[in-house]
Amino acid sequence: MTDTERLAGLVHAAQRGDGLAMAELLDALAPAVGRWCGPIALQDADDAAQEAMIAILRGLRGLRDPAALFGWARAIAVREAVRVARRTEREQTDELAHLPAPGDPLLAADIKDVLTRLTPEHRAVLMLRDLEGLDERTAAALLRVPAGTVKSRLARARASFRKEWQA
């Protein structure tokens, strides 16, 4: 049995309410959920991952094609991570204005430090493009925003990201 067939079997069993199958799906998805939620929710990442996993397991009955499990789960996890991050973070209206000047000791060469300067939505865009390799159209659909919005968010996120790393 291939991994795809095994996962499909687990999805079908979990959709019927099989708790053991849900637990095995949890094991299969947990590393990816951690990877998706970490860059977006930052200090709230563990909470976000838990919330995302709950939403994924509760929503399983709505997954028609088990082969789409990871893409479907990623969309849920990203939206949950943004929601959790926004719950504790105030919207930064202009994150670039808050960036420290070049040479500021705060500008450590630390991706986490850079990510903290972006809004949760910008972090989601950056992660989907640079870590997951999604194109703008797919990222836009996942974030439920127009493609143009993703493009501008990405440009701004990357600009601030590059500025931080080159400082």
Next chain:
Amino acid sequence: MTWPVADLDAIRRLRALAAAVPGAFVAETVINAPFDQVWAVAADLEGELPAYLPDVRSFTVTSRDGELLVARARGYAGLRARFDIVLRPGWCVMRSRFLLGGMAAVPDGQQTRFAFLGGTLIPAQRAAAPALAVVGRWAGPKVLTRFADRVDQRGPGRQPD
């Protein structure tokens, strides 16, 4: 370049699992013993489970294939059930036709965070979920107290089988 990664530890996984099963409950405590000592009790299903689950008279593992186990449970109230189990350090989930159970443990310095999951898989569980949650709030802490007592009584000597 290392991107931050969220940690979905065993207890968070158990909580997520419980949240997805209507009526399931999770009770959590901190046990004043190191992880190995706590998990020695948790992993000894045959020897220890009847000691902290009062309805269980015996629990017999009938097959074992890596971390996958099959067991037969017998209860005082006539319960007889086959359980399929996943058991590994820090994580245990068991499922019969009508019941779902689980345990998770995470080291916390010289102490251990320990959680217990209980739930039913009956067809009417969604309607019964509020009542089952009340039962869980009552039963969960009692199970944890008994479990912690077993950890204390067993001491640091015996390791998991």
